[in-house]
Amino acid sequence: MDIVLFPDPRLRAKNAPVEVFDQELADLSRAMFEVMYRTSGVGLAAPQVGVNRRLLVYNPEGEPTQPEGEAVLCNPKILWKAKEQESEEEGCLSFPEVNAKVLRPLAVSIEAQDLGGKTFTLNLDGWESRIFLHEFDHLDGILFIDRFSPSDKSRVRPILRDLEADFKQTLADS
Ligand SMILES: [Zn+2]
Numbered sequence: 001m002d003i004v005l006f007p008d009p010r011l012r013a014k015n016a017p018v019e020v021f022d023q024e025l026a027d028l029s030r031a032m033f034e035v036m037y038r039t040s041g042v043g044l045a046a047p048q049v050g051v052n053r054r055l056l057v058y059n060p061e062g063e064p065t066q067p068e069g070e071a072v073l074c075n076p077k078i079l080w081k082a083k084e085q086e087s088e089e090e091g092c093l094s095f096p097e098v099n100a101k102v103l104r105p106l107a108v109s110i111e112a113q114d115l116g117g118k119t120f121t122l123n124l125d126g127w128e129s130r131i132f133l134h135e136f137d138h139l140d141g142i143l144f145i146d147r148f149s150p151s152d153k154s155r156v157r158p159i160l161r162d163l164e165a166d167f168k169q170t171l172a173d174s
Helices: 023-038 125-137 148-174
Strands: 043-046 053-056 071-081 085-090 100-105 109-111 118-127
Touching: 023 043, 023 053, 043 125, 071 118, 071 125, 085 148, 100 148, 109 125, 118 125, 125 148
Parallel strands: none
Antiparallel strands: 043 053, 053 071, 071 109, 085 100, 109 118
16 A cells, blocks of 8 residues: 555545445454555555545554554544644655645544444544544645645645656656
8 A cells, every 4th residue: 555645536535425434444454554654654645645535544643652542533523623723744645855844733523433333423633633624635635735835835836846747757657
């Protein structure tokens, strides 16, 4: 399993709800954690591994030795967002070398289903809320570059052009 890089169209494609809660889903989420740890990430959405389904995983600890931080969310929904927002630096496994500040709500209440299909709610704040909101955006085909300030958009444009050139080359080679 590999990370899908910008501008692969699967990052902008529609993501179907998870409807079957079986071993394959559990295996997929486990494989996503493994790729996430291998690439030093703290969160990963299914479209980032080329699977267009509404599934995301994260672990704010970013360490397989701290599995108590792991969360698997199927079909997440936002029930409430804090009005207060904060701007903090983010990266994304689908955008190597790209970092910039992104403005996001400080806290959220969410509802999701677990690997057994059971619905649960969570109140998130701080770093965990930010990770969730970044990954949740992926499920709607929204990428963090969409939320960059105009000056950060211009700053990262050369890196995005390189990624686009690499993607075209990969297509040409395949
Ligand atoms: Zn991302």
